[in-house]
Amino acid sequence: MKRYLQVIAHYYAKAGNGDTVAARLAELAAATRTEPKNRYYGYFRSVEEPEHFVILEQYSDADGLAEHREMPHFQRIGVGTIVPLLERREVSSYMVEEGEA
Template sequence: MPTASRYLQVIAHYHVKPGLGDRVSELLGELTAATRQEPKNLGYDFYRSPQDPDRFVILERYTDASGLDDHRAAPHFQRLGFGTIIPMLVSRQVQSFEVSVNGDGVATAVQR
């Protein structure tokens, strides 16, 4: 993932209802491809826990907070995210940091 001087880092934890992990994995693949086309997206990758296959983490980067807002408003997230994957979850925890990296590498992060 490219490191810009300013970006929004998002760590999203998805805990899937038992037995739906494989289907969510497929859907996240679709969502990944569509999200990476968004103008303000800098990276979007999802991973699955080998120790608990019902747990996924998504690492996302946007140019800034408005990029995450645009992502959530996008038709593909409305359909795949809110409309399909999120109802298949037990829980969802999203943590984001607005990171700005100055000359000597010091980053200021606003945790939402």
């Protein structure tokens, strides 16, 4: 059975920074979707808490996430632009067997 890495991230923007984080996430998503080991990258903004974002990522293997974190676009947009706008972030990852829900 084939496996992949599922990443679930919660980003909490500092007050007033939600729109900027959303715009930068759009850039990061577009670039990440071109990575060879990326299977999916989607992000969602809370209706109740507009400074809260949930990011769902899938990589063909655990190395895919490590490689993503080293990509120039992640370093520039994610680390350089988004992270300074956050109050906090929580990231967890899980190995998933293909076919599991």
